[in-house]
Amino acid sequence: MSRxxxxxxxxxxxxxxxxxxxxxxKFPYGCRALNFKSKRKPQLDVIEASLQPCMTFMPKPRRT
Known part of the structure; x- marks a missing residue:
């Protein structure tokens, strides 16, 4: 079952x-943590491959 x-x-x-x-x-979106580029948002490829949400997600630092 995919998320x-x-x-x-x-x-x-x-x-x-x-x-x-x-x-x-050809591959405009990238993920430095997982070291890959994609035609679509990396979260979609991660979910498709592992059937789980990304485990390396780290929120961007807040701008002050």
Missing amino acids: NPTDPAVPDCTRCAHYHITYDP
């Missing part, structure tokens, strides 16, 4: 410190 990416328990990549935008037009 729904819109479930509030599933971390949002855009709020993760490891998330980044790459310069590769």
Whole structure:
């Protein structure tokens, strides 16, 4: 059973410190913690591969 990416328990990549935008037009989204690039948000690939939400999620530091 796969987790729904819109479930509030599933971390949002855009709020993760490891998330980044790459310069590769074919794979524009990346995760530094898991060291991969993707055509879609990395959280979707993680859920598809492991059937679990990302375990390396770390919230971005708050700006002051």
